[in-house]
Amino acid sequence: MVIPPFSQSLLDQDIFVLSNLALTVRRRLTERFAELGMNRWDVAVLAALTDNGPTVQRTVGTLLGVDPSDMVDMVERLVDAGWVERERDPADRRRYVLTPTPQGRRMFELARQEERRTREALLAPLDERGREEWRALLHLLHGHMRAGGLDALPPVGGTAEPEPRP
Amino acid sequence: MVIPPFSQSLLDQDIFVLSNLALTVRRRLTERFAELGMNRWDVAVLAALTDNGPTVQRTVGTLLGVDPSDMVDMVERLVDAGWVERERDPADRRRYVLTPTPQGRRMFELARQEERRTREALLAPLDERGREEWRALLHLLHGHMRAGGLDALPPVGGTAEPEPRP
DNA sequence: TCCATTCGTTGGTAGCTACCAATCGTTGGA
DNA sequence: TCCAACGATTGGTAGCTACCAACGAATGGA
Numbered sequence: 001m002v003i004p005p006f007s008q009s010l011l012d013q014d015i016f017v018l019s020n021l022a023l024t025v026r027r028r029l030t031e032r033f034a035e036l037g038m039n040r041w042d043v044a045v046l047a048a049l050t051d052n053g054p055t056v057q058r059t060v061g062t063l064l065g066v067d068p069s070d071m072v073d074m075v076e077r078l079v080d081a082g083w084v085e086r087e088r089d090p091a092d093r094r095r096y097v098l099t100p101t102p103q104g105r106r107m108f109e110l111a112r113q114e115e116r117r118t119r120e121a122l123l124a125p126l127d128e129r130g131r132e133e134w135r136a137l138l139h140l141l142h143g144h145m146r147a148g149g150l151d152a153l154p155p156v157g158g159t160a161e162p163e164p165r166p
Numbered sequence: 167m168v169i170p171p172f173s174q175s176l177l178d179q180d181i182f183v184l185s186n187l188a189l190t191v192r193r194r195l196t197e198r199f200a201e202l203g204m205n206r207w208d209v210a211v212l213a214a215l216t217d218n219g220p221t222v223q224r225t226v227g228t229l230l231g232v233d234p235s236d237m238v239d240m241v242e243r244l245v246d247a248g249w250v251e252r253e254r255d256p257a258d259r260r261r262y263v264l265t266p267t268p269q270g271r272r273m274f275e276l277a278r279q280e281e282r283r284t285r286e287a288l289l290a291p292l293d294e295r296g297r298e299e300w301r302a303l304l305h306l307l308h309g310h311m312r313a314g315g316l317d318a319l320p321p322v323g324g325t326a327e328p329e330p331r332p
Numbered sequence: 333t334c335c336a337t338t339c340g341t342t343g344g345t346a347g348c349t350a351c352c353a354a355t356c357g358t359t360g361g362a
Numbered sequence: 363t364c365c366a367a368c369g370a371t372t373g374g375t376a377g378c379t380a381c382c383a384a385c386g387a388a389t390g391g392a
Contacts, residue, residue, distance in 0.1 A: 007229065009213035009274075013281045014304060015195050015288075021308045022188030028316045029181050035322040047175035058369060063173065067351065072371060094358045094369045108175075114322060115179045121319050122181075125310045130303065137292075137300050138180060142187045144291045150194045153287050156201040156280060224339060233381065238341060260339040260388045338389075345382075352375075359368075 046108040
């Protein structure tokens with residue numbers, strides 16, 4: 001991954017800067033997960049199971065916004081690694097109930113640790129007050145966005161209509 | 167794109183929140199660009215040409231961190247749309263010199279406008295002071311990251327070694 | 333003049349994300 | 363008891379990103 005000297009006109013666009021920052025940091029964290037033998041989906045599934053305890057496979061997919069068909073390989077990975085147990089629900093034999101194993105919980109703890117370390121490196125130039133500000137703004141904007149804050153945009157185009165593509 | 171109710175354990179990871187925020191905002195902006203008939207690469211190339219004036223095609227690729235082979239289609243799009251002029255460099259007939267047309271500059275202005283509007287929607291819950299704080303922190307962290315702030319991470323793994331995958 | 337190098341181009345590969353339709357066993361209500 | 367609906371699975375599709383090798387035309391230095 002090359003880090004090019006971006007044009008000033010792009011750096012003026014805060015959304016570009018935000019994207020670039022987030023993508024690079026996420027890529028770095030994903031690399032660290034990979035060194036633990038995990039990918040981002042492993043971490044996300046283990047997070048859901050850690051929070052909710054044993055959960056039906058389909059429900060986990062819904063929680064993560066993942067298509068049921070895409071869950072299959074993800075879960076198989078976790079079962080093969082011994083991080084998640086997959087059992088038929090006795091009450092409804094169509095369903096799989098997923099349960100994190102002790103190793104799975106341990107792995108998720110390691111993942112959290114890597115996230116903290118990576119975040120630490122990112123926030124290094126900030127003092128305690130700066131970090132609090134950053135965290136508060138980040139979660140405020142995330143909440144605003146998740147509540148539909150981007151849905152009320154004016155129609156595209158300005159006073160000047162763009163030419164249709166030839 | 168479904169917006170699932172993420173697990174608390176994921177929301178505790180600021181890097182996850184940052185990624186989620188940036189990806190969603192970027193997706194929204196990309197949709198707006200699409201309504202103008204542009205994609206993100208169109209905007210990036212036009213930004214580079216707006217800043218630097220006429221530029222050799224290969225140089226633009228280097229500026230954007232894009233492989234020369236991937237530049238071909240991107241430039242052809244822009245030429246077909248009438249936003250960029252592509253001419254052989256008389257001094258070196260291997261080279262193409264790219265120049266933004268007046269329409270190209272106009273389109274880039276419209277793209278900037280959409281970025282401002284989308285940013286406006288995102289920052290709606292902040293007052294002027296909050297926006298200044300956000301912008302300062304964003305650019306500070308971006309600069310820190312681009313200067314290699316994530317390169318000095320401790321080795322992966324903690325006191326407890328993860329089990330190797332079976 | 334010869335040859336290594338550069339520029340644009342063609343035509344691939346690989347991984348990831350986000351879908352969709354069809355199938356099979358299972359379930360639960362009419 | 364029958365059948366519509368559900369959960370997991372298989373096997374696709376499509377787009378996007380980030381590569382890489384090889385080639386022909388053009389260049390410029392030895």
